[in-house]
Amino acid sequence: MHALRDDFFEEGKRLDADPETRHEADCWLCHGRIDYTVPAATTPDSHTLDHAKDVDTYPELQEDPDNFRHCHFNCNSSRGKRAPNDQGLGEQMPAWW
Numbered sequence: 073m074h075a076l077r078d079d080f081f082e083e084g085k086r087l088d089a090d091p092e093t094r095h096e097a098d099c100w101l102c103h104g105r106i107d108y109t110v111p112a113a114t115t116p117d118s119h120t121l122d123h124a125k126d127v128d129t130y131p132e133l134q135e136d137p138d139n140f141r142h143c144h145f146n147c148n149s150s151r152g153k154r155a156p157n158d159q160g161l162g163e164q165m166p167a168w169w
């Protein structure tokens with residue numbers, strides 16, 4: 073999956089470099105331009121791979137490039153309904169402990 077993400081980032085970067093194809097590399101959620109000069113997922117305007125069809129509902133499409141969309145890190149995380157939460161905050165201690 074990691075290599076697919078890298079390839080997808082590189083594809084976006086190539087599309088963005090050419091004014092003719094730049095619109096194809098824009099964020100599919102807000103249509104704003106993505107910052108391809110910084111590594112993926114490092115700033116709010118940086119690139120992330122989003123899935124057009126939610127991988128919770130369509131797990132078989134997780135590695136399908138037809139399902140990939142260029143997306144801002146910020147837009148992707150605010151969409152966020154499937155953000156994994158298994159890092160967890162741990163068990164909450166009772167307030168009186």
Ligand SMILES: [Zn+2]
Nearest residue numbers: 099102144147
């Ligand atoms: Zn966006």
